[in-house]
Amino acid sequence: MDLTDIQDPSFLKDLDQRQLKALAQQIREFLIDHVSKTGGHLSSNLGVVELTIALHKVFDSPQDKIFFDVGHQCYTHKILTGRANRFDSLRQYEGLSGFEKRTESEHDVWEAGHSSTSLSAALGMAVARDLNHEQYHIVPVIGDGALGGGMALEALNQIGSEQRNIIIIFNDNNMSISENVGVLTQNFAKLRASKPYNTFKNDLKTALNRNNVGQAVLSGLQNMKDAVKKGVIDTGVFGEFGLEYLGPVDGHDIKSLIQILNVAKSHQGPVVVHVLTKKGKGYSYCEEDKEGVWHGVGPFNPATGKTLSSTPTGYLSWSSVISETLIRLAKENKDIVAVTPAMITGSKLEKFFAVYPERSFDCGIAEEHAATFCAGLAISGKRPFISLYSSFLQRCYDQINHDICRMDLPVVIGIDRAGLVGEDGDTHHGVFDIAILRSLPNLILAQPKDAVEAQQLMAAAFAQSHPMALRYPRGTALYNELPQAEPIPIGSWSIVNEEPDHCCTVVTYGPDVDKVVSKVLTNSLPVKVVNARFFKPLDEAMLMQLAEEGKPVIVYETDMLAGGLSSAILEWAADHQADLTIRRVGIGDTYVPQGSLNKIRRLEGIDILSLFDVIKEYCGS
Ligand SMILES: Cc1ncc(C[n+]2csc(CCOP(=O)(O)OP(=O)(O)O)c2C)c(N)n1
Numbered sequence: 336m337d338l339t340d341i342q343d344p345s346f347l348k349d350l351d352q353r354q355l356k357a358l359a360q361q362i363r364e365f366l367i368d369h370v371s372k373t374g375g376h377l378s379s380n381l382g383v384v385e386l387t388i389a390l391h392k393v394f395d396s397p398q399d400k401i402f403f404d405v406g407h408q409c410y411t412h413k414i415l416t417g418r419a420n421r422f423d424s425l426r427q428y429e430g431l432s433g434f435e436k437r438t439e440s441e442h443d444v445w446e447a448g449h450s451s452t453s454l455s456a457a458l459g460m461a462v463a464r465d466l467n468h469e470q471y472h473i474v475p476v477i478g479d480g481a482l483g484g485g486m487a488l489e490a491l492n493q494i495g496s497e498q499r500n501i502i503i504i505f506n507d508n509n510m511s512i513s514e515n516v517g518v519l520t521q522n523f524a525k526l527r528a529s530k531p532y533n534t535f536k537n538d539l540k541t542a543l544n545r546n547n548v549g550q551a552v553l554s555g556l557q558n559m560k561d562a563v564k565k566g567v568i569d570t571g572v573f574g575e576f577g578l579e580y581l582g583p584v585d586g587h588d589i590k591s592l593i594q595i596l597n598v599a600k601s602h603q604g605p606v607v608v609h610v611l612t613k614k615g616k617g618y619s620y621c622e623e624d625k626e627g628v629w630h631g632v633g634p635f636n637p638a639t640g641k642t643l644s645s646t647p648t649g650y651l652s653w654s655s656v657i658s659e660t661l662i663r664l665a666k667e668n669k670d671i672v673a674v675t676p677a678m679i680t681g682s683k684l685e686k687f688f689a690v691y692p693e694r695s696f697d698c699g700i701a702e703e704h705a706a707t708f709c710a711g712l713a714i715s716g717k718r719p720f721i722s723l724y725s726s727f728l729q730r731c732y733d734q735i736n737h738d739i740c741r742m743d744l745p746v747v748i749g750i751d752r753a754g755l756v757g758e759d760g761d762t763h764h765g766v767f768d769i770a771i772l773r774s775l776p777n778l779i780l781a782q783p784k785d786a787v788e789a790q791q792l793m794a795a796a797f798a799q800s801h802p803m804a805l806r807y808p809r810g811t812a813l814y815n816e817l818p819q820a821e822p823i824p825i826g827s828w829s830i831v832n833e834e835p836d837h838c839c840t841v842v843t844y845g846p847d848v849d850k851v852v853s854k855v856l857t858n859s860l861p862v863k864v865v866n867a868r869f870f871k872p873l874d875e876a877m878l879m880q881l882a883e884e885g886k887p888v889i890v891y892e893t894d895m896l897a898g899g900l901s902s903a904i905l906e907w908a909a910d911h912q913a914d915l916t917i918r919r920v921g922i923g924d925t926y927v928p929q930g931s932l933n934k935i936r937r938l939e940g941i942d943i944l945s946l947f948d949v950i951k952e953y954c955g956s
C-alpha cells in the first residue's frame with residue numbers, strides 16, 4: 336500500500352497479521368528513508384513501529400486517547416493518522432512537527448517535548464472523563480527513561496490511589512538516550528527476565544487463542560490476579576504502586592501485542608502493559624548504538640550511516656568546548672565533579688566520564704534531583720559542574736533557587752542549548768533562562784562570545800565561590816585551547832568595536848557579538864559594539880559611561896525580551912536615574928516555532944539584517 340494514502344487508522348481493523356507485519360516493514364523503510372533526508376529521532380521511532388500499529392488496531396483513536404511521553408517517538412502514529420505525505424517537511428518551518436502537535440491532527444491529544452509528563456496528563460484526563468461519565472480508553476506510552484523521571488513517579492503514586500481506568504504502555508527498550516541508569520532499571524531487568532511469569536503468560540496466550548476472546552480475557556485476568564496473590568508473578572515496582580501488571584510482551588510481535596492490549600482493554604483500574612522493544616530496531620547502526628548518537632540525527636547516508644554534515648576544521652561544538660575545559664580544570668582541582676540528568680552525549684561529557692569515572696554522575700532524567708544533588712556536593716566541599724539544556728533547566732528552577740542560590744553554594748551550571756535550537760521547536764528553545772535566573776540572588780549569569788571567553792569564564796566560575804551559570808548555544812565555535820585561561824573579572828563587559836563618533840551603540844552577547852562587529856565593519860557604519868557577557872552582575876561602570884555618552888543604545892538579544900538583558904538595563908537605568916535611550920531587539924511575547932535558525936531568527940526579527948534595519952534608523956543608510 337502507499338503510506339501517503341492513509342487517512343486515519345481505521346483501515347488497520349481489516350488487516351490480518353501478515354498484512355500488519357508487511358505494513359511494519361514498509362513503515363520502517365519509510366522512516367529510515369525520510370529521516371535520512373530531514374534528520375529526526377530515528378532510533379526511538381524504529382523501536383515502536385509494531386507497538387504503534389497494535390495500539391491503533393486495538394484502540395479507536397481519537398475517541399481513545401493514545402499519546403506518547405516526550406513525543407519524540409510518534410512518527411508511526413503520524414503515518415497511521417494520515418500524515419505520511421508531510422514527512423518531507425519534518426521538523427522544518429511550517430512543516431510536520433517532530434513531536435505531537437494538537438494543531439496538526441485530532442489524533443494528537445497531548446503535546447510534549449519534555450519528558451515524564453504523560454502519566455500526570457493521563458490521570459487528569461481520566462478524572463475528567465469519569466466526572467463527565469464518559470467512556471473511552473486513555474493510553475499513555477512511556478519509555479523506561481521517562482518512567483524514572485520524578486514527575487512520572489509522582490503520577491504513579493496518585494494513579495495507584497485513584498484507581499481510574501488508565502492503560503499505561505511501558506515501552507521498555509532498556510535505553511534512555513544512552514544507556515539507562517538507576518535502580519529502577521534493575522527492577523525492570525528483573526521483570527524482563529521473570530521466568531514464572533513468562534510461563535504464565537503462555538497460558539494466557541493459549542487461553543486467548545481460543546474462540547471466545549472475551550471469556551478468555553476474563554479468565555486470563557482472573558488467573559493472573561490469583562498468580563499475583565500467590566506471589567507467582569513478579570509485578571515489580573508497578574505492583575507496589577497498586578497497578579495491575581501485564582507482560583512482559585515482545586514489542587515486535589504484533590500478534591502478542593494485540594492479545595495483551597485486548598486484555599488490558601477489558602481491565603478495570605490502572606494497568607501497566609510492559610512491552611519489550613529494541614531501540615533502533617531494523618537498522619543496524621541504530622541497534623548497535625549504545626552512546627545515543629542515533630537517538631536524534633541530522634541527515635545521513637542510509638547505506639553507510641555516515642552523517643552528511645560535518646563540523647568545520649578547527650571548530651568544536653560549544654558543549655565540547657565547555658567539557659574539554661572542564662577536563663583541564665578538573666586535572667588541577669580534584670574537587671570538580673560532573674553531573675548530568677541523562678544527557679551525557681548531548682552535553683559532550685563522554686570524555687569527562689571516561690577520564691574521571693568516579694567523579695562523574697548521570698542522574699537519569701531527573702533535573703530537580705540533579706540540581707539538589709549538586710547542592711549537597713557543594714555544601715560538602717566539592718565543586719560540581721552540572722550541565723543542563725536551557726529548556727530542561729526550567730524543570731529545576733526551584734532547586735536552583737532554594738537549594739543552590741539561597742544557600743549561596745558554588746555550583747557551576749552549564750546552560751547548554753541556550754537560545755533558539757532550531758528544528759526541535761517550541762518545547763526545546765532555550766530562551767527563558769536569562770529571565771528566570773536573573774532574579775535569583777547570589778547567582779552570577781554569563782555567556783561567552785567565543786571559545787576563548789568560554790575557557791576564561793569557566794576559569795572564572797571555578798575561581799570564585801558563588802553559584803555561577805554559563806550559557807552557550809547549540810552549534811559550534813572556533814576552538815583554540817588556552818593552556819592557562821585567565822579568569823575574566825566577574826561582571827565585566829568589553830567594548831569590541833570602538834568608534835570615536837558613533838551614531839549608536841549595540842549592546843549584545845554570545846556569538847552575535849562578533850557577527851555584529853563584522854557587519855558594521857563591512858558596512859563602514861560608525862557603531863560602537865559592547866559585549867555584555869554578564870547578565871548578572873551588570874557592568875555598571877560601562878552602563879554609566881554609555882549614559883554619559885548620550886547616544887542611543889540598541890540592546891540586541893536573541894532570547895525573550897521580557898526579563899532579558901534589556902530589562903536588566905532598563906531596571907538599572909531607572910534605579911540610577913540614568914538617561915539612556917534604549918531600543919530593544921529580541922523575541923516578543925510568543926512561543927517560537929520550529930525551523931532552521933536562519934528562518935526563525937528572520938521570522939522573529941532577531942537576525943542581523945533586522946538589527947541593521949534598526950541601526951540604519953540611527954545611522955542613516
Ligand atoms: C525533562 C527532560 N529532560 C531530558 C530530556 C531529553 N530526552 C529526550 S528523550 C530522552 C530519553 C528518553 O528515554 P525513554 O523514555 O526510555 O525513551 P526512548 O528514547 O528510549 O524511546 C531524554 C533524556 C527531555 N526530553 N526532557
Ligand SMILES: CC(=O)[C@@H](O)[C@H](O)COP(=O)(O)O
Pocket residue numbers: 376405407448630631681752756759809
Ligand atoms: C527529544 C529530546 O529532547 C532530545 O532528543 C533533543 O531532541 C536533543 O536535541 P539535541 O540534538 O540538541 O541534543
Ligand SMILES: [Mg+2]
Pocket residue numbers: 478479480506507508509510511
Ligand atoms: Mg527507553
